[in-house]
Amino acid sequence: MPIGMTIPFTAIRWDDILFVALAALVVGSGLLVVTMRDIIRCGLAMILCFASLAGIYVLLGNPLVAATQVLVYIGAISILVLFAIMLTQTKNAPTRLVFQTQAWAAALAAIAIAVFISVAVTATTWPSAGAVAWTDTTKLAQTLFNQNVLPFEAVSVLLTAAVIGGVLLARREPASAEEDRP
Amino acid sequence: MSSSLDSYLVLSGLLFAIGTFGFLARRNAISMLMSIELMLNAVNLTIVAFGAFIPTLNVQASVIALMVIAVAAAEATVGLAIVMAIYRNKKTPLVDEYDAMKD
Amino acid sequence: MGGLARKIPITYATMLIGAVAISGVPPLAGFFSKDEILGGAFKSGFLWVWAIGFVVAGMTAFYMFRLIGMTFWGPSHVDPEKEHHIHESPTSMTRPLIVLAIPSALLGLAIGFPPESGLLHQWLAPVFEHTIAAGGHAEAAYSFFGVDGALAIGTTALVAVAIVVAWRFFGVEIPALGLRTEPRPEQVRAISARPGLALLYKGSANKWWFDDINHRLFVDWGGKLAAAAFWFDRTIVDGTVNGIGTVTSDAGLWIRRVQTGRVQNYALGIALGLIVMAAGYLVLAAR
């Protein structure tokens, strides 16, 4: 038996419940990322944040972007970040002071930005259709490889350059060079 | 609620602000990097939400979102490489201790 | 003085070239510079400016050749005692003279000819393009057989007349051209003594009494003023200038403290800038 659009006996839509839950997860895990002391836990919270965003993309009718989100953000970027964390956490790096002295100013600035965005967004009348439209993957592929093929190619050059440069900068020094360091 | 563009945009605004806070307040370079990732994700949410609700932007939104994810990956690669390099020099990941150059 | 042409020939020759050039005799450099300015004034409708320039051009030619005539030509009036001391300058002096004389003779032709499309105009045209466009004023093309030619001929004729008059009064001596007339100081004196001109002559001979006026104005009264000015300069002006300097560098030192070296401080600055800018744009949009 198919379930209806709304929770039985109420006017609350399932979508809304899902949205609220995922939104709470996004904001909550996001806050954890920026506030927790242990940086490894921050990394894990970031993965949770990315995952709940992927859920929201599905809710927005865009499973392709959701899949990419999981593959690239969780599969690649998060893992990279976790490795970097493990490589740079030494015992002499104090974990007590995670925040700058200016944390209160940062909080005020962030609140101001959030308020600005919310006010501007709600004050704007968007040409919204009022409902989520699912994205047609075939059409997506067509636009990607027709009108947007140049940015696509440019991104691939960008990734190449980033990998070459990243390897150059992060690779371990040759033994001889390591020795003559002061 | 889930069928209103505003709620998604406000959500993305909140995430953007959270990322901004993290970037401004955290001391660890990698924490700052993670905060930037949150901000980029907020932008992506904005883009996908526009695409879902505004019919003329529907297809374009996915293209842009995919590109942004790729750019974020490239940025993370470079950023982590730089973090590794400076960690070798200064033996600390705390960015506020990198202040040899100032004034 | 007088009759120096034979004693210091290089100085004389370069001086003569300079005098001819400054008088505005074509095709030397002075002609082009003068003609351009006068033509421009005339064609732009500044007739008064042109008229003054025109008359002054004649006067320049006259006094330049008065100077040449009295210094280099005719009999010497130099004290014989001192005359044998006069000799040509060393090469370190004459070389620069020669180097300077060549462009004053030729530079005009090289870069100013033809007047409206010479090298100089080509160089400067793009520079002043905007200004000219902004003034809404485009100059008419140069016309040899039109107004420009007529103006050039008029100026040249006046210059020629002025030179010839100067020769008649103060003498000329150019063996190469077979020109030689004696100076006529008595005639100069006679003309100067004429009722209408006497005052002018006396005035100009006494430099219009400027020296006297100057002495009274500047030496007597000015001395007192200068003392006051010195005080003003020391205390007020120097104080202000040094003050501006101090304030400027103090401001710089103060501002540079913002550059703390810490990324998060910088980022906070950027975020604050963003907030101010967002507020500004929202206000602008709400207008």
Place this chain on the structure above:
Amino acid sequence: MNWADLGTIAPVVWAVLVAAAVLVVDLALPGRRAPAIAVALAGLAIVALVILSLAGHTERAFGGAYTLDSLTTFLDMLFLAIGAMTILFANDYLEPRGLPIAEFAAILIFAVTGAMLIAGSADLLLLFVALELMVLPGYLLVGFSRRDPNSTEGAIKYFLLGSFSSAILLFGLAYVWGTTGSTRVDVIAVALTRLVATGSIQPGLAMGLAFMTTGVAFKMAAVPFHYWTPDAYQGSPTPVTAYLSVGPKIGAFAIVLRLFVEALGPLKADWLPVVIILAALTMTLGNLVAITQDNVKRMLAYSSIAHTGYILVGLAAYAGGQHSGITAILFYGVAYTFMNMGAFAVIAALQHWPGVTSQISTFAGLGRRDPWLGLLMAIFLLSLTGIPPLAGFWAKFYVILAAVQGGGWLTVLAVLAMLNAAAAAFYYLRVVVYMYMREPAEGIEATRPSLLFRVGLAATGIVTVFIGLIPVFQTLASNAADVLKV
């Protein structure tokens, strides 16, 4: 995509191929410097020929995402010159420090490719990706001297703040795209013209504009988004500083031309006040702090901020209705490129041996120690001051002239620019005083620039001297600016 499209972006394609070729040569002949340099320079020469072969064409490619016109050609050539000169200057600095040239050249050429792609972008998405392609290699170049703590410190500061600003810029772009309904600049311009005609602009668009302006202002190092500049410039290997002070800056102005002038042109009445304020702050603060600096590299970093301010005066003049403002921006870009790269190159020459600082005392007696280098540095500094008839004078002249013609607040801005130029003389000429009126320190090893280095230095010197006398750049800039006439 078809072959015609590929022909239109041929310069970009060739540039990528050159970068790849340099890396391949390095793989084949590891550790050899000369072949890598030769391939890089020859490759850039080929790219120049390709660009010139397309000069005069006006084409759109990739469904309108890329546009080839005289502005693209002008900027492409400028970016190419910047890349070539950086390579000429780089080896003398990198070799004594044991840093590889091949990777350096390849990364640099990737950055130049990004800048060239910006120049031809007619699409917000392409613009953003191209911008990233320009700045990401820039972060790597700053940190290129990876054993030098200052170099890596500069790199991480530049990277973190740069990514932060990229996120801000992207957020703004997303809102502009969402409110105008397209990523194509011409479609956006049409939509905005309609919007302006019907009434006020939406808050969403205004916010997008604010975020976008912030992002671009950061990239061009306008106050108060300039903080990264002094640290990144000081920390970088000096040839990288030379590149950084011109490449990304002019790249940012290329974004301004394609984004603000072309796409957001209809809203110029809205962004004019912002640009005026930014220009005034940028000029003044850059100069004030530059006066207090004793490190010449850092001083020139602040001076480059001030120059951003002067260029912004040209942008303000454009927004105030003077199209000659665009010509002034482009001309300023050329003049600034050559005189500023020249000045940094002289510092690089002095720092040939590791351990030489860029403190002002390093310049003591340079005029006698090394007359040619001293003379060139004096020329560059006088030009940066704005002494006629050098390049810098004409650059300031055009910018200020355009602003004066705009009238109103723009005249005030022009007066402020002149006051700033006068104040700037103080710190530029201070270096000249050190060069000619101080005794050199004992035991300084002579600088021995290589032939390549001298070629580059001669090129910058010649252009700096003759740019005002030979009006070709002025004409080219004016032609390129005409593209943006509505």
